[in-house]
Amino acid sequence: MTTKKPTLAAALTTSQPTAGSTWRPPSRRNRRGWLVHLDPDRHRRLKVAAALNDLSLQALGEEAADLLLERYGV
Numbered sequence: 393m394t395t396k397k398p399t400l401a402a403a404l405t406t407s408q409p410t411a412g413s414t415w416r417p418p419s420r421r422n423r424r425g426w427l428v429h430l431d432p433d434r435h436r437r438l439k440v441a442a443a444l445n446d447l448s449l450q451a452l453g454e455e456a457a458d459l460l461l462e463r464y465g466v
Contacts, residue, residue: 426453 430438442452 426457428453
C-alpha cells in the first residue's frame with residue numbers, strides 16, 4: 393500500500409493565510425508595527441550600534457522606544 397504525498401502546489405495553497413485572516417507568527421502576536429523613515433546615515437549608524445552590542449534592530453528599536461517614553465513621562 394502506497395500513500396500519495398501532497399504536491400508542492402497543494403502545500404503552498406493550504407499553508408498560506410487567506411486575505412483578511414488574523415494569523416500572525418508567534419513573534420508578532422500581541423504586537424503592533426511601527427514604521428520610521430530614516431536617512432541613510434542614521435540607519436547605518438543604528439545597524440552598527442546593533443551589531444556592536446550584539447542586538448537586533450528590533451531590540452534596539454524597543455529600547456529606543458522605552459527611553460523616549462521614559463523621557464516624556466508616559
